[in-house]
Amino acid sequence: MQKEIILEKIEQAASILSEKEIDMWLTFVRETGNTKDPMIDILVGTNATWESAFIITKEGHTHAIIGSLEYENMKSVGTYKNIHPYLKSIKEKLLEVIEQIKPNKIAINYSRNSSLADGLTHGLYLQLLEYFKETEYVDKLISSEELVAALRGRKSSKELEYIKEAIKETQIIFDEVSKYIKPGMTEKQIASFIQNIVKEKGYELAWDEEYCPSVFTGPDTAGAHSGPTDRIIQPGHVLNIDFGIKINGYCSDLQRTWYILKENEDTPPEEVQKGFNVIKEAITKAANEIKPGKQGWEIDQIARNYIQINGYSEFPHGLGHQVGRSVHDGGALLGPKWERYGNLPLLEIEESNVFTLEPRLTIDNYGIATIEEMVYVTKNGCEFLSDRQNDLYLIH
Amino acid sequence: MQKEIILEKIEQAASILSEKEIDMWLTFVRETGNTKDPMIDILVGTNATWESAFIITKEGHTHAIIGSLEYENMKSVGTYKNIHPYLKSIKEKLLEVIEQIKPNKIAINYSRNSSLADGLTHGLYLQLLEYFKETEYVDKLISSEELVAALRGRKSSKELEYIKEAIKETQIIFDEVSKYIKPGMTEKQIASFIQNIVKEKGYELAWDEEYCPSVFTGPDTAGAHSGPTDRIIQPGHVLNIDFGIKINGYCSDLQRTWYILKENEDTPPEEVQKGFNVIKEAITKAANEIKPGKQGWEIDQIARNYIQINGYSEFPHGLGHQVGRSVHDGGALLGPKWERYGNLPLLEIEESNVFTLEPRLTIDNYGIATIEEMVYVTKNGCEFLSDRQNDLYLIH
Numbered sequence: 001m002q003k004e005i006i007l008e009k010i011e012q013a014a015s016i017l018s019e020k021e022i023d024m025w026l027t028f029v030r031e032t033g034n035t036k037d038p039m040i041d042i043l044v045g046t047n048a049t050w051e052s053a054f055i056i057t058k059e060g061h062t063h064a065i066i067g068s069l070e071y072e073n074m075k076s077v078g079t080y081k082n083i084h085p086y087l088k089s090i091k092e093k094l095l096e097v098i099e100q101i102k103p104n105k106i107a108i109n110y111s112r113n114s115s116l117a118d119g120l121t122h123g124l125y126l127q128l129l130e131y132f133k134e135t136e137y138v139d140k141l142i143s144s145e146e147l148v149a150a151l152r153g154r155k156s157s158k159e160l161e162y163i164k165e166a167i168k169e170t171q172i173i174f175d176e177v178s179k180y181i182k183p184g185m186t187e188k189q190i191a192s193f194i195q196n197i198v199k200e201k202g203y204e205l206a207w208d209e210e211y212c213p214s215v216f217t218g219p220d221t222a223g224a225h226s227g228p229t230d231r232i233i234q235p236g237h238v239l240n241i242d243f244g245i246k247i248n249g250y251c252s253d254l255q256r257t258w259y260i261l262k263e264n265e266d267t268p269p270e271e272v273q274k275g276f277n278v279i280k281e282a283i284t285k286a287a288n289e290i291k292p293g294k295q296g297w298e299i300d301q302i303a304r305n306y307i308q309i310n311g312y313s314e315f316p317h318g319l320g321h322q323v324g325r326s327v328h329d330g331g332a333l334l335g336p337k338w339e340r341y342g343n344l345p346l347l348e349i350e351e352s353n354v355f356t357l358e359p360r361l362t363i364d365n366y367g368i369a370t371i372e373e374m375v376y377v378t379k380n381g382c383e384f385l386s387d388r389q390n391d392l393y394l395i396h
Numbered sequence: 397m398q399k400e401i402i403l404e405k406i407e408q409a410a411s412i413l414s415e416k417e418i419d420m421w422l423t424f425v426r427e428t429g430n431t432k433d434p435m436i437d438i439l440v441g442t443n444a445t446w447e448s449a450f451i452i453t454k455e456g457h458t459h460a461i462i463g464s465l466e467y468e469n470m471k472s473v474g475t476y477k478n479i480h481p482y483l484k485s486i487k488e489k490l491l492e493v494i495e496q497i498k499p500n501k502i503a504i505n506y507s508r509n510s511s512l513a514d515g516l517t518h519g520l521y522l523q524l525l526e527y528f529k530e531t532e533y534v535d536k537l538i539s540s541e542e543l544v545a546a547l548r549g550r551k552s553s554k555e556l557e558y559i560k561e562a563i564k565e566t567q568i569i570f571d572e573v574s575k576y577i578k579p580g581m582t583e584k585q586i587a588s589f590i591q592n593i594v595k596e597k598g599y600e601l602a603w604d605e606e607y608c609p610s611v612f613t614g615p616d617t618a619g620a621h622s623g624p625t626d627r628i629i630q631p632g633h634v635l636n637i638d639f640g641i642k643i644n645g646y647c648s649d650l651q652r653t654w655y656i657l658k659e660n661e662d663t664p665p666e667e668v669q670k671g672f673n674v675i676k677e678a679i680t681k682a683a684n685e686i687k688p689g690k691q692g693w694e695i696d697q698i699a700r701n702y703i704q705i706n707g708y709s710e711f712p713h714g715l716g717h718q719v720g721r722s723v724h725d726g727g728a729l730l731g732p733k734w735e736r737y738g739n740l741p742l743l744e745i746e747e748s749n750v751f752t753l754e755p756r757l758t759i760d761n762y763g764i765a766t767i768e769e770m771v772y773v774t775k776n777g778c779e780f781l782s783d784r785q786n787d788l789y790l791i792h
Contacts, residue, residue: 031511033603034434034722038427047604049724050736067736068712072622073607087712089735110518112526115427118519122506123539125518127738130508143519207429208443211469226468316464316483326430328445339485340446340463342523 002249006045006079008156010056013043016150017058023103025147027054028120028128037109037119039148041249042325046077051090051127054080057101065093091131098137106137111145113342114331116152118145149331152324154352160376162250163323163354166206167374167386170245170252173197181395183235183260187215187228190241198245206244206251206327213243217260218367235262238272238367239395244327251327253356254386255372258393268392275312275363276392279371282306282359283388286319286334287375290349290382296334297345303359304336312361318345320356323374329354353377354385398645402441402475404552406452409439412546413454419499421543423450424516424524433505433515435544437645438721442473447486447523450476453497461489487527494533502533507541509738510727512548514541545727548720550748556772558646559719559750562602563770563782566641566648569593577791579631579656583611583624586637594641602640602647602723609639613656614763631658634668634763635791640723647723649752650782651768654789664788671708671759672788675767678702678755679784682715682730683771686745686778692730693741699755700732708757714741716752719770725750749773750781 017025029037032047040047044054050067064080071085084093098106110125111117120128132138155163173194180193194213198205205212215228218237233239237260244253257276259268267273282303290299300319308314318335321328332347334355349355358372371389375382413421425433428443436443440450446463460476467481480489494502506521507513516524528534551559569590576589590609594601601608611624614633629635633656640649653672655664663669678699686695696715704710714731717724728743730751745751754768767785771778 031434031724034432034511034724035515036431038430046606070622076623076625086736087734091735112519112522115430115517115520118517119431120518121511121514122516122518122521123508123510123514125521126506126508210442226466227472229472328427328430338483339487340482 002045003078005156005158005249006042008158009042009151010062010079011060012154012156013056013147013151014058014060016147017056017107020146020150022105022107022142022147023058024098024101024105025056025107025144027109027144028052028124029054029109030124035121038116038326039109039119042152044077045079046073051124053090053094053097055097055101061101063097065090065097094131095135103137103140105142106140107144107147108141109144111143111148113344114145114148116326116329117143117148117331145331149347150350153322153330153332153350155324155354155376159250159324160352160354162248163252163374164385166245166247166250166252167254169201169203169247170243170254171387173243173245174241174254174256177241178258178393178395181233181239181258181260183233183395185233186230187217187233188230190215190233191228194241194243204246206246206253213241215239215241216368219365221367233260235260236366238275238363238369240368240370242370242372249325251323251325251329252374253323253327253372254374255358255370256389256393257369257371258395260395268394269366272363272366272369273392274310275361275366275369278307278310278312279359279361279369280388280390283357283371283373286357286359287382287384290355290375290377291380292349292351292377294349295346296332296349297337299334299349300336300345303357307359307361315360317360320358323354323356349377351377351379355382398441399474401552401554401645402438404554405438405547406458406475407456408550408552409452409543409547410454410456412543413452413503416542416546418501418503418538418543419454420494420497420501421452421503421540423505423540424448424520425450425505426520431517434512434722435505435515438548440473441475442469447520449486449490449493451493451497457497459493461486461493490527491531499533499536501538502536503540503543504537505540507539507544509740510541510544512722512725513539513544513727541727545743546746549718549726549728549746551720551750551772555646555720556748556750558644559648559770560781562641562643562646562648563650565597565599565643566639566650567783569639569641570637570650570652573637574654574789574791577629577635577654577656579629579791581629582626583613583629584626586611586629587624590637590639600642602642602649609637611635611637612764615761617763629656631656632762634671634759634765636764636766638766638768645721647719647721647725648770649719649723649768650770651754651766652785652789653765653767654791655762656791664790665762668759668762668765669788671757671762671765672767674703674706674708675755675757675765676784676786679753679767679769682753682755683778683780686751686771686773687776688745688747688773690745691742692728692745693733695730695745696732696741699753703755703757711756713756716754719750719752745773747773747775751778
């Protein structure tokens with residue numbers, strides 16, 4: 001199944017090369033068991049120990065130039081048609097293969113903006129320049145970032161199906177969690193409960209075990225990207241969980257918000273309800289504007305402004321990112337034009353992209369309200385892949 | 397326990413910086429969940445999403461400059477004293493911290509020769525140059541490769557203890573396997589048997605599940621770095637297993653050789669016994685020459701020559717590599733001066749290094765003979781960490 005999807009993506013890569021008029025795509029790596037190029041899983045399907053070159057041409061030809069000890073493995077993985085094993089140095093075979101292709105442009109696996117297109121380490125880049133020293137290829141190297149953005153961003157129907165499955169299962173787990181949460185528990189307890197379900201069902205977590213899920217409760221929480229703590233869930237807390245799983249190699253990433261009622265409460269306090277509503281509405285407003293051709297910062301700004309005009313501070317991160325094999329996937333980002341995001345907020349949204357929408361705001365004295373939904377970009381807009389959280393989940 | 401060992405390694409890093417007269421070590425990373433700098437586990441202990449700088453000075457000061465959402469997480473990990481969270485761009489804080497240190501030399505995480513010192517991706521390197529553009533730091537950047545080689549290579553007593561434990565448990569598993577192997581089984585069956593034991597005992601595999609263990613039997617095998625196949629184990633086969641586990645984050649890596657007796661045999665054929673003996677003796681001869689100050693290629697050559705003068709082809713890889721947190725670890729390599737190994741065979745062996753010794757040769761019509769032992773470099777020589785395989789294991 002993984003082989004099938006890799007072959008599908010390689011074919012797609014060739015057509016994107018052709019569309020963008022780039023002759024070949026060279027993914028140059030070594031010791032991927034230690035430092036993994038993020039494209040290896042999607043373009044190759046196995047690790048490489050010695051310096052290895054994986055080449056796709058715009059005509060759809062594939063070449064793997066690899067250490068001789070890995071020849072049998074590469075053959076059995078079966079994702080590259082032409083396999084060129086070498087013993088002492090990759091240089092000769094690499095130049096030989098490229099000489100046949102006679103490329104005018106060679107996209108290689110580096111990018112300032114997109115970490116997913118930036119798997120080529122600097123030392124290995126210098127090594128490549130050394131091999132190309134007396135050739136014309138040095139001047140033909142370009143970043144693979146637009147290829148990566150298109151290839152990872154444009155989901156095939158099979159990829160979409162896998163993502164939907166991950167979302168569905170995540171929602172089922174959230175339902176379990178709703179029944180489980182009780183005041184007096186700690187964040188860690190809830191996280192363990194979730195991780196145990198994931199283990200039992202044989203899924204993978206979508207990101208680091210340390211903070212997948214993130215569980216954060218009450219005012220002054222550590223927040224997302226932090227591990228759950230021994231903080232105790234108390235009546236009057238707003239509680240959030242940021243969580244995702246990986247099924248068939250594809251991720252989900254969702255957030256939900258709960259409120260822990262006090263003894264004398266049947267409904268949440270007004271300010272808590274308002275915070276939740278503003279988040280929900282921010283998502284609706286942003287989703288309404290998503291369509292192919294828009295730039296990500298435009299969508300981010302809609303949610304960001306709406307939250308600010310309602311009297312809250314802006315959220316300290318982007319509105320949403322793409323999801324796929326990695327939980328932070330693709331190129332275009334629904335984020336503000338901050339230096340740390342490089343040019344990603346300026347890239348155009350494309351049909352078949354999958355994005356999260358995850359604004360957040362702080363409700364003073366109660367906690368953080370966040371909802372994270374996932375959407376799929378259609379020809380003229382987008383549709384929600386997740387069943388939206390329309391109401392605060394209440395814990396008695 | 398992991399925190400304790402990271403703090404120990406950070407302290408060791410400071411003393412190596414001091415020894416080599418380098419003022420600071422900057423590990424610059426982003427999205428380590430996708431592309432992991434191989435030093436993150438040993439120097440930091442948690443992932444970083446946004447551009448992040450981890451700095452150690454020769455005085456032993458530590459600075460983590462990280463995205464603001466990861467502040468709480470970094471604090472709870474507890475490996476860096478000074479944590480500087482940023483929101484929109486890392487540039488200002490990064491320059492501010494370096495300005496305080498006033499370094500003359502800044503080691504950064506790239507290397508042509510050593511993949512373990514080459515975690516900085518090329519795009520991110522360009523980003524760093526951009527931040528340093530109008531500063532004097534651009535001219536002060538050097539490769540961290542000699543720091544990495546020393547830090548990963550010089551094992552503390554605690555690290556050595558972990559490695560010994562992994563070796564011991566691996567040997568216990570090999571004993572189980574000896575009892576299990578029967579003619580008629582497939583390579584895959586034996587690999588599953590081993591992986592099930594590892595799972596039951598709660599260990600990790602030392603490398604990729606696909607080919608840990610490698611099981612290869614008979615003539616014309618796929619060999620190491622290939623996954624086990626459906627090839628059937630038959631009388632008259634030489635069978636090898638290349639296998640390692642990770643306990644407490646530290647690896648073992650061993651190979652053993654079996655011979656499947658034919659019905660009328662009590663002892664292996666002469667040529668099989670000879671092949672085994674030559675491998676064993678090659679290891680002894682190489683180990684006898686290992687001591688601090690020697691270069692790796694000198695040791696490789698001893699085993700390589702011995703095998704060739706006995707009438708076999710040279711092995712298509714290095715004699716041995718270092719082992720630690722990664723199964724291919726450290727800097728200095730016991731390998732030939734082939735281009736694919738860069739300068740690693742020229743580096744000096746140091747006290748407290750842990751190496752494998754793994755020559756191999758092909759016994760025509762029977763299979764491949766390999767033994768892989770692990771040694772620890774002492775003040776004047778080396779000692780074996782593994783219980784040597786002195787006799788061919790025979791399967792009736």
